[in-house]
Amino acid sequence: MEDSFVSKNTDHGVTLRRICEILDGHFVCGEERADQIISNACGCDLMSDVLAFTRPGSVLLTGLTNSQVVRTAEMLDLKGVVFVRDKHPDEHTLQMAKSIHLVVILSPYPLYESCGRLYAAGIPGCLEQSCDERHSGIASF
Amino acid sequence: MNDTVASLHFKFEVNGGDFAKAGDASSRVKKILQQIGADQAIIRRVAIACYEAEMNVVIHARHGFVVLDADLEKIIIVVDDEGPGIEDIELAMTPGYSTAPDSVREMGFGAGMGLPNMKSCSNEMEIHSRRDVGTTIRMVFENA
Numbered sequence A: 001m002e003d004s005f006v007s008k009n010t011d012h013g014v015t016l017r018r019i020c021e022i023l024d025g026h027f028v029c030g031e032e033r034a035d036q037i038i039s040n041a042c043g044c045d046l047m048s049d050v051l052a053f054t055r056p057g058s059v060l061l062t063g064l065t066n067s068q069v070v071r072t073a074e075m076l077d078l079k080g081v082v083f084v085r086d087k088h089p090d091e092h093t094l095q096m097a098k099s100i101h102l103v104v105i106l107s108p109y110p111l112y113e114s115c116g117r118l119y120a121a122g123i124p125g126c127l128e129q130s131c132d133e134r135h136s137g138i139a140s141f
Numbered sequence B: 001m002n003d004t005v006a007s008l009h010f011k012f013e014v015n016g017g018d019f020a021k022a023g024d025a026s027s028r029v030k031k032i033l034q035q036i037g038a039d040q041a042i043i044r045r046v047a048i049a050c051y052e053a054e055m056n057v058v059i060h061a062r063h064g065f066v067v068l069d070a071d072l073e074k075i076i077i078v079v080d081d082e083g084p085g086i087e088d089i090e091l092a093m094t095p096g097y098s099t100a101p102d103s104v105r106e107m108g109f110g111a112g113m114g115l116p117n118m119k120s121c122s123n124e125m126e127i128h129s130r131r132d133v134g135t136t137i138r139m140v141f142e143n144a
Helices: A016-022 A047-053 A067-076 A091-099 A110-122 A130-136 B025-037 B041-061 B114-121
Strands: A026-029 A041-043 A057-060 A080-083 A103-106 B007-016 B061-072 B074-082 B124-130 B134-143
Touching: A016 A057, A016 A080, A016 A103, A016 A110, A047 A067, A047 B041, A047 B114, A057 A067, A057 A103, A057 A110, A057 B025, A067 B025, A067 B041, A091 B114, B007 B025, B007 B041, B025 B041, B041 B061, B041 B074, B041 B114, B041 B134, B061 B134, B114 B124, B114 B134
Parallel strands: A041 A057, A057 A080, A080 A103
Antiparallel strands: A026 A103, B007 B061, B061 B074, B074 B134, B124 B134
């Protein structure tokens, strides 16, 4: 018998579980919080740019796997981080992610393709209207 | 902010070159502000600016402190270090300008956005620096 679980995009965003599916990825930690809704995403390896432009509650896609990525996510109240090209974080970074209840996903695709897949699925960047704002008709900033 | 807390003062040590603990002080500042019920948006601004300043100490200086003072009206972060100082503050404020080595850039920092980020997150920012002595950055965040 086939597994009948289906997770769909909603008008308000997509879940981290759906993001993991779109990326053909898998969870490294935080899967129990994978049903949180994400409205925006950011793909970047420069943490200062992430600190400058990323919205709270977003998901960050990055090719860096050091502990500063998790610290950056913590400061910004990000809900999840996707490490691209299946790059696994070290134990220290992973423990830090667990301690702040961060959802961590590994994507087999490179950064460009991972971002492209999410963008094609309707998840906007951090300088665009969020899925929520699109749905409610709030003007872009 | 919680009315029962009139004012508070905390000081955290930061060691230059200790990348494993880089961000610990900012993380503790953020948790304290959450515990006293500060506004989410202000906490976020303080956390970003404090983290950028703390990273600068880890990247460039030998040793330093992050000091948090908060009362009902404002939050003040002072980051004080012993280090090389900033030779040209105006130049250092230019987005994209950085003197960080490649090893730091590989960690995602040193993109020359630290000081501009701190300025845009805070209501007031002062920088005092002496070459080969150190740098003090004072940032004020006003409660709405």
